[in-house]
Amino acid sequence: MSAHGASAKNALCETESGAIEEAASHADAVEVHRRRALPMWNQPGPYYAPFCASTLMNLASRLGSLYGESAAPERGRPLLNEAIVMPRTPMGP
Numbered sequence: 001m002s003a004h005g006a007s008a009k010n011a012l013c014e015t016e017s018g019a020i021e022e023a024a025s026h027a028d029a030v031e032v033h034r035r036r037a038l039p040m041w042n043q044p045g046p047y048y049a050p051f052c053a054s055t056l057m058n059l060a061s062r063l064g065s066l067y068g069e070s071a072a073p074e075r076g077r078p079l080l081n082e083a084i085v086m087p088r089t090p091m092g093p
Contacts, residue, residue, distance in 0.1 A: 004044040011040030011048070015055055027062070034059040 018033035034055055041052035060077070 007040050007043040008048055008051075011037045011044075011051065011055075014040065015051070018058070022062075030062055031059065034062070
């Protein structure tokens, strides 16, 4: 397996682990897994941009909910803005 393939596999594992933690209502663990996944999605190249964007949107949504409850919902906005722009980047073959 190439380094890019390994990075994508690891990112997928972190993303799925975040989904499992979310289903179990383990909010802190959700954020940890999704934050770990983000740099891994960037390593394989632009082909994986939609996966990274999805992870960013999920994380931004999670943080928006968390920060919304603490009267600071704008803290999740930078991740959401980044996720919105990302799919417009050219994708690989």
